Amino acid sequence: MNLTDLKAQQVALILALDGPQSLRQRLAALGILRGQRVELRTKSLWGDPRAYRIGNQQFCLRNAEAQHIWIQLQDD
Numbered sequence: 001m002n003l004t005d006l007k008a009q010q011v012a013l014i015l016a017l018d019g020p021q022s023l024r025q026r027l028a029a030l031g032i033l034r035g036q037r038v039e040l041r042t043k044s045l046w047g048d049p050r051a052y053r054i055g056n057q058q059f060c061l062r063n064a065e066a067q068h069i070w071i072q073l074q075d076d
Contacts, residue, residue: 001073003052003066006040012071014038014054019068027069031055038071 006012014036017024036055043050048063061069 001071003038003061003069003071004050004063006038006052006071008040011037011039011074013074014069015072016070017068018070023065023068027065030059031057032059032069037074038069 003012014032014034016034017027017032032054038052038054041051041053041058049060050063050066051058051060052066053059
């Protein structure tokens with residue numbers, strides 16, 4: 001599943017980044033890397049963009065970007 005499938009109160013682990021090389025490099029430069037824990041914090045009124053907590057930081061990502069981040073749900 002990808003990051004756009006994540007629902008509120010769910011915690012996941014980032015498995016992979018795909019998409020254009022420029023997008024992968026930008027996400028990696030921000031610290032969005034394989035192995036990081038991620039949770040959905042909030043979303044805008046129309047659902048795009050959404051705010052995620054990844055590691056110790058909070059990021060706002062458009063759905064077009066988030067669909068390139070593959071995740072696996074974690075049991076807490």
